[in-house]
Every structure is written in C-alpha cells, then in structure tokens.
Amino acid sequence: MRAPLNTSSAPAEPTGPMIAMTNVSKWYGDFKVLTNCTTSVNKGEVVVVCGPSGSGKSTLIKCVNALEPFQEGQVVVDGTPVRDKRTNLPKLRARVGMVFQHFELFPHLSIAENLTLAQVMVLGRDRGAALDSGMTLLDRVGLSAHAKKFPGQLSGGQQQRVAIARALAMNPIVMLFDEPTSALDPEMVGEVLDVMVQLAREGMTMMCVTHEMGFARKVANRVIFMDKGEIVEDATKDDFFGHARSERAQNFLSKILQH
C-alpha cells in the first residue's frame, strides 16, 4: 500500500454535508439545462453521477465550484454559499479540487511547474515548499521520473494522473471529477481509476461524473442518475445496482453495461 494521497491536514470526518445542493436550476437562454436539482455529498462520501450525454452532468458538477453560474437554488460547500455576492469564489475554488475530461494541464509549463503554479500564486506558498509537496504527490501517482517533462510528452493516462496530483497539491476538502477517463485509450483507464480508488479509500470526499460502473461498485456510497437536466435517481449503491430503480435508469444501465 502506497503512502496516502490525501494530504489534507484535517481528515474529513464522515458526518455532515460537504456539498448541499437545493433546487438548483439553470438556463442557457430559453433552454433549461438543470431543473430543481437537490442532493448532497457528506464528508468522506463518494458520489457517482451518471446519465446520458447532454443530461447536464458536467453542468451540475461545475455548479459546485461556480465554474457555471446558475439562476435558481443554492449550493453550499462546507458551509459557504456559492451563489452569494459576498463569497470569495477564487478562495472557495482553491479548496475544491477539480479534474477535467481533457486533463487541462498547462502545456507551456513543465510537470513540476504545473504542480506548483497555483500553490505559489493562489496559496502563497514559497517555491521550495510547493515543489516539495508537488513532488511528493507526483511520486504517489507514480510519475516522479517525469517532473521535468512537458505535458505533451506524457500519455493521456499519465497526464490525467498529473492533473489529479495538481488538484491534490492544493489540499482540497473535496474533489470533483468530470468524466476523468472518457478521453483515455482503454488501456490507460485502469491506472487513473486506481488512483481514484486509492483516494476514495483514504476518505476523500468525491463527486465523480463517470460511466465506469466498476469504479462505482467498488467505492461509491451513492449513485445519482440524471436525465434531461433532472436528478431522476439518487440512491445508495446497493439500491441503484439492485432492482429498485426507475425505468430510465434501467435503460441507461443496460446500455452501458453491455460494453
């Protein structure tokens, strides 16, 4: 067993909501992307979000750190209301880690610089300390030999592991994942999921948009199923993979489990 990935100074206790969403609705012009979405993610919980393409999964998860503004409802992250003029959004986002489908490493910076940039610019850490924690995390995702390389020189799976390390370097209180493996070649999916499983087992609070049902079975506490901007099902893992579920979710599951 490797050293812990979660270096957050205060380990999350498994009580109380880390993310509380109440009646979140969002429109793009006349088009309603999210309709009355209500759910919560407790401390230490792993929640998987799935649903067909275009159902609003990315939009929902981006409402958590206000990368997407929304017009109605409220999201409260660790006691901080996101849709409140007085909330310092950059400060909130610095505590919420996010991993994207297309990695979004900064291509003009080396891996080491990718890991340290926000630590220095946002958290005000000095370069030495930032590099130390960056290198520790890089080692833990198994890539310490690549610190001096540039993102373009790494495989997709390696880039995504660096992206996870970059988010963890900020000592986040919660991690958001938006389809972290769906842009990867099949043989690289496993290495990224391994890191995520390890993180989940260490007690990190996670909200993951993914269609990797194996991952959900292994570590998820709850599964949320979305369709047409609505949360159709929000159930414990066992209920979701058992039989008590909506027809829409059943159809969706039978489709993706065929592969």
Place this chain on the structure above:
Amino acid sequence: MLANFDFSVITSSLPYLFFEGMRFTLTLTALAALGGIALGTLIAMMRLSGLPVIPLVAKTYVNLFRSLPLVLVIFWFYFLVPYLGQWVTGADRPMTVGAFTSSLVTFTLFEAAYFSEIMRAGIQSIPKGQAAAAQALGMTYWTSMRTVILPQVFRNMTPILLTQTIVLFQDTSLVYVLSITDFLGAASKVAQRDGRLVEMYLFAAVVYFAVCFVASMAVRQLQKKIAIIR
C-alpha cells in the same frame, strides 16, 4: 548609362544613414512594437471581457484606427496634440511635443489596433478548458491571464506579431512627412543635398528589402521551431 551615376555618395554617407537614420527607425520600430503589443493585449482583453460597454469601446477603437490612413494620423498627432495638450492643461501656449515622442505615440496607438486583433485571435484559440482549469485552481482572472493564457498566446502568436512588426518597420518611413531623420529621411536629405536622387533612393530600397527579407526568413524558421514544440 550607369556612368552618370556616382555610387560613392553612398559610402561617404553610410555613418549618417545608419547611425542617425537607421538608429531612429529601429528604435521607433522596437518601442512602438512593444507599446503596441502591450496596449493591443489590453484592448483584446477588453474586447473579450464580456463586461457591459467595455467591449464596444475596444471595438470602436480598433475600427476607428483601422479606417484612418496612417499619414493622416501622423499629421494629426503632430499638429493637433500640442493644442489639445494646451487645452487640457489650460496652459497659455501650445504644449511642445517632440517629433520622436509624437511619432512614437502615434505608432503605438495605431499599431495597437492591429496587434489587438492578433492577440484576440490568439486568446480565442486557447481551449476554454485552460481558463476553467486555472479558475478551478482558485486563480483570479488576472492571475490566470498572466500565468496561463497569455504565455501560451505569446508563444503561439510570436511569428505573426513579428510579421506585423516588419510591416511596422516599413510604415515608420512615413515619418518623413514630419521631416524627421529616420533612415529614409536621412537618405532623402543626402539625395537632395548632393543631387543624387536615383542612387540614394535605390540604396534605401535595397536596404529596406534586405532587412525585411532577412527578418521574414528568420520568422519562418521560428515558426517551424514553434510548430515542433506544439
């Protein structure tokens, strides 16, 4: 027929042409390019800011300067700015603005319109996810611009910015309308003084061509290099 020409006038005036004329031209080109790129970047950011009114201000600026002949702008600044300065400061005499300052300000403002379009295209070509990732890490707009977006834009756009600077280098010859001793101005003064118009203007053309040709080749090499890095 060439026997009637005296090319020795060129060799004898070389120090004047280059140490006085070309030095002015290169200084003006370099400073106006730096100023124009800085101002152009700001205008591009204003244009893309998504704030109310500000994008319109930026767009109007660009369209205005792109629809005016450069010679007119040079004249306008040189002859009207002293009076404008007088009016603004309430002084009792027109402000004295040197020919160099006046042409530097003119070229910076004028070229900023063109540089801003290059920078705008450059910023728009960076995937949206880059800004989102910077934001998600807690960076403010200015930090993400400075450390994530603009460095990539400059790297991608350097060849085009340099090509525009080569055009600027040629355009600076228009300051001859203010009787300034830039390279062309110096050549023209020697030509008038010694009655050697053909020789001097021929030489000036050769020099402008050589500088621009070599610079363009260098830019092309740079472009190849950048393409490899990406």
